[in-house]
Amino acid sequence: MIRFENVSMTYKGSVPALRDISVEIQRGEFVFLVGASGSGKTTFLRLLLREEFPDKGSIWVAGRDIGELTQSRVPYLRRNLGCVFQDFRLLPNKTVSENVAFALEVIGRPRSVIKVQVNQVLELVGLGQKGDRMPHELSGGEQQRVAIARAFVNHPLVLLADEPTGNLDPATSQGIMKLLDRISRTGTTIVMATHDVRIVDEWRRRVIELDQGHLVRDQARGVYGTDVPTSTRGVPAVSVGVRRSDMGDDAFEDDEHVTSRIASVRARRGSR
Amino acid sequence: MSVSLDYFAKETATNLWRNRMMALAAILTVAVSLSLVGAALLLRQAVNRQIGEWSNNVSLQVFMDTSATTQEVAAVRSQIEQTPQITHFTFLDHDQSYAQAKVILSGEPTAIEALTPQTTPEVFRCQLQNPSDAATVAAIFNGGTVNGVLKATYPGQSIRVMQQVTSVMQIILLIIAVVLLVSSLVLILNAIRMAIFARRREISVMKLVGATNWFIRVPFMLEGLIQGLLGALVAVVVVLLSNIGVNYLVVHYVKVLSSSVLPAHDLLMTELLVVLIGVVIGVAGSSVAIRRFLDV
Numbered sequence: 001m002i003r004f005e006n007v008s009m010t011y012k013g014s015v016p017a018l019r020d021i022s023v024e025i026q027r028g029e030f031v032f033l034v035g036a037s038g039s040g041k042t043t044f045l046r047l048l049l050r051e052e053f054p055d056k057g058s059i060w061v062a063g064r065d066i067g068e069l070t071q072s073r074v075p076y077l078r079r080n081l082g083c084v085f086q087d088f089r090l091l092p093n094k095t096v097s098e099n100v101a102f103a104l105e106v107i108g109r110p111r112s113v114i115k116v117q118v119n120q121v122l123e124l125v126g127l128g129q130k131g132d133r134m135p136h137e138l139s140g141g142e143q144q145r146v147a148i149a150r151a152f153v154n155h156p157l158v159l160l161a162d163e164p165t166g167n168l169d170p171a172t173s174q175g176i177m178k179l180l181d182r183i184s185r186t187g188t189t190i191v192m193a194t195h196d197v198r199i200v201d202e203w204r205r206r207v208i209e210l211d212q213g214h215l216v217r218d219q220a221r222g223v224y225g226t227d228v229p230t231s232t233r234g235v236p237a238v239s240v241g242v243r244r245s246d247m248g249d250d251a252f253e254d255d256e257h258v259t260s261r262i263a264s265v266r267a268r269r270g271s272r
Numbered sequence: 273m274s275v276s277l278d279y280f281a282k283e284t285a286t287n288l289w290r291n292r293m294m295a296l297a298a299i300l301t302v303a304v305s306l307s308l309v310g311a312a313l314l315l316r317q318a319v320n321r322q323i324g325e326w327s328n329n330v331s332l333q334v335f336m337d338t339s340a341t342t343q344e345v346a347a348v349r350s351q352i353e354q355t356p357q358i359t360h361f362t363f364l365d366h367d368q369s370y371a372q373a374k375v376i377l378s379g380e381p382t383a384i385e386a387l388t389p390q391t392t393p394e395v396f397r398c399q400l401q402n403p404s405d406a407a408t409v410a411a412i413f414n415g416g417t418v419n420g421v422l423k424a425t426y427p428g429q430s431i432r433v434m435q436q437v438t439s440v441m442q443i444i445l446l447i448i449a450v451v452l453l454v455s456s457l458v459l460i461l462n463a464i465r466m467a468i469f470a471r472r473r474e475i476s477v478m479k480l481v482g483a484t485n486w487f488i489r490v491p492f493m494l495e496g497l498i499q500g501l502l503g504a505l506v507a508v509v510v511v512l513l514s515n516i517g518v519n520y521l522v523v524h525y526v527k528v529l530s531s532s533v534l535p536a537h538d539l540l541m542t543e544l545l546v547v548l549i550g551v552v553i554g555v556a557g558s559s560v561a562i563r564r565f566l567d568v
Contacts, residue, residue, distance in 0.1 A: 049480075072485065079482035091474055102474075106483035154481065239479055 001027040001189045007057035009043055015141055017043040019213040030184045033193040034224055035210035041193035043162050049081060050074050062157055077120050079107060080158040081217030088143045090135040096146050097131035103150045121153040141172035154185055159183060161192040166198060173199060191221035200224040283491035287467040293500055294466055298459040302503025302550055305452030310511035312445035318532035319438045332406050334396040334413050335422040344420030346447045349416055352396055362399040369395050371479045376528050381518050393422055453553060460557030465565045467495060492560050500554020504547045511546060515539060
């Protein structure tokens, strides 16, 4: 679903943000992206959205090299990538329903479809009764649910979350995590950048750790820190570096899945 | 597409309303500058028509002495008939000439009172094959060899002065108009920039969820277009009203300029040009603003 091949990226006049990153994420995986501030987590996500370009290497999403996309095709890439942020990024002058509907309006969905999908997704995130509220009338957790609803309403292949629980208390964060888990089980790939030790340790998903732009750890069912006793550590998924050759066949198969999934999504979306 | 049309209309209206003072300034500047453009264009056409009228009908006038005898008049007539450059002429006797003078001098009653049919010279109005021969032909009659001629005149000098005056006026009007057009372009650009700034959250969300670049741009293009168009429509009304006013004055008080009244077709074309310039200004202003300030 997502593949980084020897990706390096340096912001102008700055130290490298990512150095020679190669990693592959399968369809339906739930991945925690961890690391200190400035380790390159956000750059990782921005590269996926093609908000930035790698200096070296290539990035594949859903079987396509996104570096090859023309600028006019980038919006269509982004329709397959839902985004959630620490600061929610809701539009303050629109109601909850309007915020979610906006995501469909601006990609030209017909109104009848919008209404149905918005109601469905608000039910999914547990805000079925609050469609007419304004964002400032909601709690932080509820606002983040709206943001997730907006990111997911179009049923993207991948959901990218940049510290979605960064502004929330632990109990509310748990609620958000349960929601993301439910979305993950629909087959949506989730990449979540986070600082939240407790969540990572508790949920035990694949952990990719970045440190000053280097990929230092890639662990299935991992925990946040490396300074925990070995017995509680997860089994390493693959050793970094040999991964690609190991996964060659699987990757191909995955692309097949992806292609058929895209085809079915396209078919569902019908007229374009 | 119905959603999109709705959406564009709504967004454009909201943008305009949110920055209404800015939009008003842009619209008014467009209106003033385009009114000047329209006025300059109409002035030029009117002057050209009037000059064309004068120089076609009369390229040369031979005025007879009031004391000229019938024989002398007949001699001049045959002289005119023998002059190859003159294709056509009409003769106005004292009464006809006096009637003509009353029309031309209708604004100056004292001058008319001073005239009688007897003191108004008879005149041959001649048309030349080529108006540039006027000086040569006039010299034949002004040389003193033809008796009874008071003076042969041709409109060359006076028309040239008039052309110069009006062309200077046109240039001044057009310079002012261009300066104002540039400032209206900048005002529209600034209005769009503010609209973009006011909507930057929405724009970032739109980009995230995969709105196409054109989808994001269209409301701002429309906003510029509407500002240019509204300004142009105000200018159209101003130009129309001033044309009606000037025509009224010309027809009632300055009959001598009556052929400067433009036919409806010329006026329509000028108005269309004004609208077109307004639209171009609006689109150009918003395009520059979008390119410079909307990072999509």
